[in-house]
Amino acid sequence: MIRFEGAAKRHPDGTVAVRGLDLEVPAGRTTVLVGPSGCGKTTILRMVNRMVEPTAGRVLLDGTDVAALPAAGLRRGIGYVIQQAGLFPHRRVIDNVATVPRLLGWDRRRARARAAELLELVGLPPETARRYPAQLSGGQQQRVGVARALAADPPVLLMDEPFSAVDPLVRAGLQEELLRLQGELGKTVLFVTHDIEEAVRLGDRVVVLREHGEIAQLADPHTLLTAPADAGVAAFLGRDRGLRGLGLRPADSVPLTGLDPAPTPDLDLGRRIPYGGWELALDPSGRPEHWTRGAERHPVPVFVPSRDSLRAALDAALLAPSGHAVAVDAEGRAVGTASRAAVVEALAAANGTGTGAPTPEQVPHAGR
Amino acid sequence: MNWLGWLHDFLADPAHRSGPDSIVHRLLEHLAFSAEALGLSALVALPLGLLIGYSGRGLFLVTAVAGVARALPTLGLVTLAVLLAGVGDTAVLLPLTALAAPPMLVAAAEGVRGTDPDVRDAARGIGLTHPQTLLRVCVPAAAPTLLAGVRTASVQVIATATVAAYVGLGGLGRYVIDGLATRNYPTTVGGALLVVLLAVGVQLLFALLIRLAAPPGARSSPRTRARRTGGPSEDPATVPASPPALVKEVP
Numbered sequence: 090m091i092r093f094e095g096a097a098k099r100h101p102d103g104t105v106a107v108r109g110l111d112l113e114v115p116a117g118r119t120t121v122l123v124g125p126s127g128c129g130k131t132t133i134l135r136m137v138n139r140m141v142e143p144t145a146g147r148v149l150l151d152g153t154d155v156a157a158l159p160a161a162g163l164r165r166g167i168g169y170v171i172q173q174a175g176l177f178p179h180r181r182v183i184d185n186v187a188t189v190p191r192l193l194g195w196d197r198r199r200a201r202a203r204a205a206e207l208l209e210l211v212g213l214p215p216e217t218a219r220r221y222p223a224q225l226s227g228g229q230q231q232r233v234g235v236a237r238a239l240a241a242d243p244p245v246l247l248m249d250e251p252f253s254a255v256d257p258l259v260r261a262g263l264q265e266e267l268l269r270l271q272g273e274l275g276k277t278v279l280f281v282t283h284d285i286e287e288a289v290r291l292g293d294r295v296v297v298l299r300e301h302g303e304i305a306q307l308a309d310p311h312t313l314l315t316a317p318a319d320a321g322v323a324a325f326l327g328r329d330r331g332l333r334g335l336g337l338r339p340a341d342s343v344p345l346t347g348l349d350p351a352p353t354p355d356l357d358l359g360r361r362i363p364y365g366g367w368e369l370a371l372d373p374s375g376r377p378e379h380w381t382r383g384a385e386r387h388p389v390p391v392f393v394p395s396r397d398s399l400r401a402a403l404d405a406a407l408l409a410p411s412g413h414a415v416a417v418d419a420e421g422r423a424v425g426t427a428s429r430a431a432v433v434e435a436l437a438a439a440n441g442t443g444t445g446a447p448t449p450e451q452v453p454h455a456g457r
Numbered sequence: 458m459n460w461l462g463w464l465h466d467f468l469a470d471p472a473h474r475s476g477p478d479s480i481v482h483r484l485l486e487h488l489a490f491s492a493e494a495l496g497l498s499a500l501v502a503l504p505l506g507l508l509i510g511y512s513g514r515g516l517f518l519v520t521a522v523a524g525v526a527r528a529l530p531t532l533g534l535v536t537l538a539v540l541l542a543g544v545g546d547t548a549v550l551l552p553l554t555a556l557a558a559p560p561m562l563v564a565a566a567e568g569v570r571g572t573d574p575d576v577r578d579a580a581r582g583i584g585l586t587h588p589q590t591l592l593r594v595c596v597p598a599a600a601p602t603l604l605a606g607v608r609t610a611s612v613q614v615i616a617t618a619t620v621a622a623y624v625g626l627g628g629l630g631r632y633v634i635d636g637l638a639t640r641n642y643p644t645t646v647g648g649a650l651l652v653v654l655l656a657v658g659v660q661l662l663f664a665l666l667i668r669l670a671a672p673p674g675a676r677s678s679p680r681t682r683a684r685r686t687g688g689p690s691e692d693p694a695t696v697p698a699s700p701p702a703l704v705k706e707v708p
Contacts, residue, residue: 161586163584164581171579172575175579178576189583189584224673234579
């Protein structure tokens with residue numbers, strides 16, 4: 090657990106970055122600091138690993154004042170991911186990831202084995218290990234950055250706008266990946282972003298900051314979106330709060346079209362169901378494998394109606410090359426599909442009057 | 458007689474085949490002397506430059522030294538050293554060392570200062586100490602700039618060592634100076650050509666080293682990379698392929 094007790098930062102020239110923050114960051118959960126640029130959110134984050142020393146107050150990590158710990162040792166025990174990944178350009182990906190274990194005195198073989206595990210964990214193919222950072226795309230570099238932060242299995246992860254520099258589609262993929270990782274690992278994550286949508290999507294708790302690191306509201310995403318503390322927070326949340334609220338509405342209102350023909354679980358081979366030009370390939374147990382058209386193959390974006398949000402259904406419909414989101418049950422078996430039009434209709438209904446309901450044309454990367 | 462004929466005479470001279478005035482001996486003399494001056498200079502200039510570049514303190518000193526060095530008359534410095542310290546190799550070594558220092562000092566400082574600030578921040582943030590950050594991150598990143606500085610210094614020292622034959626130093630400069638003194642033009646031309654070849658050879662060697670020091674993939678400029686980062690994904694691994702888990706259960 091991280092606790093800020095009146096932590097303040099005043100620069101030598103007298104300007105105040107953070108006036109005095111009291112905040113508890115619970116263990117095992119994701120806490121997101123969000124606010125406009127210059128609100129001191131990065132300064133707050135950097136106080137935890139002593140990249141910034143508070144000029145007043147203190148920061149406690151599991152009850153110990155971090156100022157009492159040696160900086161380098163403290164940092165080796167805290168994962169740190171920054172916006173531009175900050176990978177070492179002259180080192181191969183595998184050695185970038187192995188940096189902290191090596192600093193902790195692991196031998197090279199063990200550190201590399203651990204690094205290889207992590208590359209797999211963050212979804213990078215094994216051949217990436219031997220590449221150099223400049224040979225990777227921005228999204229891949231960020232994945233390596235996350236792998237490097239996790240290498241020594243630190244209980245705490247500090248993430249400073251880690252996904253801000255990648256394009257929206259890649260960012261969505263990285264966010265999903267982080268949610269999956271966090272579901273598996275249960276780290277204490279302190280995440281900084283200026284993007285309220287990202288905050289709501291990733292955070293168990295969201296801290297909305299205004300100038301000088303003052304807390305405007307601290308709430309779970311649902312409360313934040315439905316009951317902003319004041320006009321300032323509401324303005325920061327933005328006018329299209331309806332769309333962001335989609336992330337919190339269930340997807341079971343989306344009308345599904347049954348699969349044609351009805352699933353026959355005893356078939357040995359998979360099945361292919363045509364959807365205008367595209368075919369949905371299912372494996373023998375009825376799980377979607379991919380969308381195909383000729384030699385083209387694409388992953389199948391899916392949603393679970395009983396568990397996922399409208400937002401997930403919309404994303405699945407927008408990302409599917411055929412324009413059909415595939416609904417699956419808890420075991421991953423396809424139970425039906427929903428066209429973009431069907432999802433948009435459900436959105437309009439959920440939004441009451443239907444104003445603000447997005448059409449595919451208004452959403453970036455709506456695709457075909 | 459044309460210069461090709463002179464060159465033939467120079468190479469055919471038995472004195473240039475073996476003995477203390479042989480080409481091989483003079484070449485080795487020249488190299489040894491230049492290397493000594495460079496080594497001494499590097500020992501002082503490189504650590505100082507690295508520290509200045511890393512700390513950002515004393516950069517004005519680097520700028521000043523670089524400016525003064527550009528204005529220094531090479532021959533004058535060598536003559537002054539001999540006048541002050543008397544004829545001898547040590548007396549010449551000092552000005553050569555002084556000449557080699559500024560390019561290396563500037564390159565070391567600028568190279569380290571030019572390390573991507575995000576990379577330095579990340580290095581510190583994941584727990585590298587200051588010395589570790591400097592030696593394991595900044596120095597490798599600065600290696601191409603650093604080597605370019607050493608290259609400039611080397612060529613300068615090799616050239617100046619030639620002139621230093623004027624005050625009694627050995628090496629290839631002997632041919633040039635002695636040839637001129639005795640109006641033996643073949644020797645002068647041959648010596649001059651050897652110096653040029655040596656300088657070009659050293660340049661090529663460093664060009665190769667600098668290429669090797671740059672990490673693969675880094676040849677595309679940072680600007681190109683930034684554009685790629687902002688562009689559409691060309692990377693299938695980053696396109697979500699797993700079931701979207703876009704929402705978190707709200708407690």
